[in-house]
Amino acid sequence: MSHKYEGGCAHVHTHADAEPIDNHTCHCSVCKGVTGQPTTHVAFFKHDDLAVDHPDKLNRQPFNASNPDGPLELCTCQECGTPIMLDDKQNRIRAIVPNLMGYDGSFPAASYHAFYDPSTGVPRPSDGRPVSEGLRSDFVWPSPA
Structure with a gap:
């Protein structure tokens, strides 16, 4: 069965039929450190809107090494190491980075830039x-699933 959005790796698949609740280009230092990219396209889905077929095959580690008890965990495939998603321990969201987490080029473009900090010297x-x-001013964190 085909889904609106599909990603993952050969061992663990994610999919969503709902639209992301937020879709931005992130400029934060955490995303830069984790991805190695100068900016990162990030899409948030309501937690239950992004399904994962084999959660038992995921390794979980803190997304933010400076805040290891924070709510987000980076989930990677136990077999191949591919990043699969970010999972919120509070069950509010799941997030994906389309270009690193197996989504094709048809994924919708980011609608705004988030966490831009002019003090970094980046234009x-x-x-x-x-x-x-930060996140867009009208963004509201969903209630836990």
């Missing part, structure tokens, strides 16, 4: 999308 994005110092 302000000028692609016409809104730029925010």
Whole structure:
């Protein structure tokens, strides 16, 4: 069966039929450190909207090494090490990085820039999308699933 969005690796698959509740280009230092990318396309789904077929085959580690007790865990495949998703221990969201987590190029583009910090010296994005110092101002964390 085909789904609207599908990702993962050969061993663990994720999918969603709902739209992401947030879809941004992240400029935060945590994403830069974890991905090695200067910016990272991140999409948040409501926790139960992003399904994973073999959660028992995931290794989990803190997403933010500076905050190991934080809510987000980076989930990677136990067999091949591919990053699969970010899972929220509070069951509010699951997040994906389309270009690193097996999603194809048809995934919707990010709608804004999040966590832009001018003090880093990086030029302000000028692609016409809104730029925010955090998540977009109207974003509301969903209730736990």
